Amino acid sequence: VHLKEIELENFKTFGGKTRVPFSQGYTAIIGPNGSGKSNILDAILFVLGPKSSKSLRAENLTDLIFNGGAKGKAASYCKVSLLFDNKDRSMPLDHDVVRLTRHVKLSGSSAGYSSSFYINGEKSSLKEFDSVLTSAGILSDGYNMVRQGLITSIIETGPIERRRILDRVS
Amino acid sequence: VHLKEIELENFKTFGGKTRVPFSQGYTAIIGPNGSGKSNILDAILFVLGPKSSKSLRAENLTDLIFNGGAKGKAASYCKVSLLFDNKDRSMPLDHDVVRLTRHVKLSGSSAGYSSSFYINGEKSSLKEFDSVLTSAGILSDGYNMVRQGLITSIIETGPIERRRILDRVS
Amino acid sequence: KKELFMKLYRDVNENLSEIYRIFSRGGKASLELENPENPFEGGLDIKASPSGKKVRLLKSLSGGEKSLAALAFIFALQQTNPSPFYILDEVDMFLDADNAGVVSRIIRENSQKAQFIQVTLRKVTLKQTEHIIGVMMQNSGVSEVVMKPNIDDFVEENRPMEVKT
Amino acid sequence: KKELFMKLYRDVNENLSEIYRIFSRGGKASLELENPENPFEGGLDIKASPSGKKVRLLKSLSGGEKSLAALAFIFALQQTNPSPFYILDEVDMFLDADNAGVVSRIIRENSQKAQFIQVTLRKVTLKQTEHIIGVMMQNSGVSEVVMKPNIDDFVEENRPMEVKT
Numbered sequence A, B: 001v002h003l004k005e006i007e008l009e010n011f012k013t014f015g016g017k018t019r020v021p022f023s024q025g026y027t028a029i030i031g032p033n034g035s036g037k038s039n040i041l042d043a044i045l046f047v048l049g050p051k052s053s054k055s056l057r058a059e060n061l062t063d064l065i066f067n068g069g070a071k072g073k074a075a076s077y078c079k080v081s082l083l084f085d086n087k088d089r090s091m092p093l094d095h096d097v098v099r100l101t102r103h104v105k106l107s108g109s110s111a112g113y114s115s116s117f118y119i120n121g122e123k124s125s126l127k128e129f130d131s132v133l134t135s136a137g138i139l140s141d142g143y144n145m146v147r148q149g150l151i152t153s154i155i156e157t158g159p160i161e162r163r164r165i166l167d168r169v170s
Numbered sequence C, D: 001k002k003e004l005f006m007k008l009y010r011d012v013n014e015n016l017s018e019i020y021r022i023f024s025r026g027g028k029a030s031l032e033l034e035n036p037e038n039p040f041e042g043g044l045d046i047k048a049s050p051s052g053k054k055v056r057l058l059k060s061l062s063g064g065e066k067s068l069a070a071l072a073f074i075f076a077l078q079q080t081n082p083s084p085f086y087i088l089d090e091v092d093m094f095l096d097a098d099n100a101g102v103v104s105r106i107i108r109e110n111s112q113k114a115q116f117i118q119v120t121l122r123k124v125t126l127k128q129t130e131h132i133i134g135v136m137m138q139n140s141g142v143s144e145v146v147m148k149p150n151i152d153d154f155v156e157e158n159r160p161m162e163v164k165t
Ligand SMILES: Nc1ncnc2c1ncn2[C@@H]1O[C@H](COP(=O)(O)OP(=O)(O)OP(=O)(O)O)[C@@H](O)[C@H]1O
Pocket: B011, B012, B013, B031, B032, B033, B034, B035, B036, B037, B038, B039, B040, B063, B064, B065, B066, B067, B068, B069, B148, D050, D053, D056, D060, D061, D062, D063, D064, D065
């Protein structure tokens, strides 16, 4: 299994619709400070990663919705789809391409937003996402996703906290 | 007043005697990882800076003494002299060049080492160093010495700790 | 004590907004006390809006945007009590070429009035420095100083990315 | 629980010493438990000795040496539980040209078996990557993706400093 493409809609600085195709092997993302590089990785984590907003550098999930930038209008929802090439069927679904979508939209409910998950367009759940990803060996809380600043925090942290890294993984 | 030259003797990775001349204006120090760039700045702080070993990335003052490197012999003392151009007499001493020297040597005393200060070769004290430096406007604990990693720690630290920065300076 | 603190706070805030405006080519930055009535009971935050963006707290900026704001804060502090002599250790680490270029230009201007010694790995910064000292480590674990190092062999060059599609 | 922990500890330790040996061209690194009898009562330290130097704890190494050791530790952890897909955000930030070159060569080798997506500002790293995606931001505050960016306009190049006196 490998990531073929990301579709971003109103996710952080990606106002409107943006498609980012990926190939197998080794891909670099480059660009000036603040241009949106880490936001692309946040989009991946938004679908694959821990579901809390904190891990996406946001106070609430609604902070992930495009805020309009300099002069534009703030959007009312954000959506990210990750398209995986599943020809090797490592995800237990009978499709060559598996499209995992997460959608957060502002709503009148008490939480102020609703969050939903889709697999190939059909409503799904966080639990199903986790089971599909785990069987493909894509761990979201392991050290496979090295966020900006993780290296510095491993260096600066105390020995106890460093040991806890092994506790979590074991 | 400006720094004309540094003389290092067995200070950290600078085994033996090393002279580093400086000019006024803007000077860069370049070199590979671990080559000794930050150690030069530590040598400046050793004389000007807070006198604790922690601020020099060392457990004890004796860790500042050249440990022999790969195959050499560990030294028994380290010495750093900073030579300042004092033609403008901003240091209250009637010399064109003021040489501030700090010397740490292993000894049989209970602390395991002795540490001494010299001004132009004459024995002096930490207090006299501080008064000469303060009248020249060279503050050692202000933010005039930006150590490697300070920027990251200002960003990562909490608001209370950040406010404490202003407490200390005011 | 509160008097002294508030005076420093106002001075640094003023310096910060000026320095950050230059650093970010038009952005705004300011300090914010959590408890302005009793400053010692709350913390201090830095708010910044890179040019063309909404104002945000330090933590929701990008890595490079944060370090530019933090550096502006340090320079704002330094301005309240000028010294004849400054040392800076890899402060341009997180900046892209544009930002590193602006910062080193400002340091170059300030180096007319004071001495600056900066450890750097960036070629864009070396364009502004007047003197360069190299440091090497032989296999022996002993550092050596090289007075006229060959720069081309050493540092990187960052240019803003042009959209040449 | 202790069984599981100690097994992971031994695996990571073994991986670390192999990976760090390659990263530092001959140096040694290992983990150290503060309390080997009751690991959950103590912490964990990383010891490393860059080639040609004595062994030291992480905190007395240089900035770049620390980040190389910490990166080796992360890769050692990753090896205990391989994934088809990895993301890395500016992990080469503190490394000089030699170190950044070695790390990106290792990632290139690993990318035969898994997909790697890495945000980087370093030209030395881009020499090893197979595909490059650019991201720009217009004044509007909206990010745009550029599929074939012109690299020369973008990143820096680091070469080990030759002593050309
Ligand atoms: N007393 C000592 N004797 C010998 N070596 C020492 C001593 N104290 C520290 N060192 C060594 O000095 C090295 C650190 O050097 P320094 O921090 O100056 O590197 P640097 O050039 O700043 O590198 P970077 O670019 O990674 O920041 C470490 O490898 C450390 O082991």
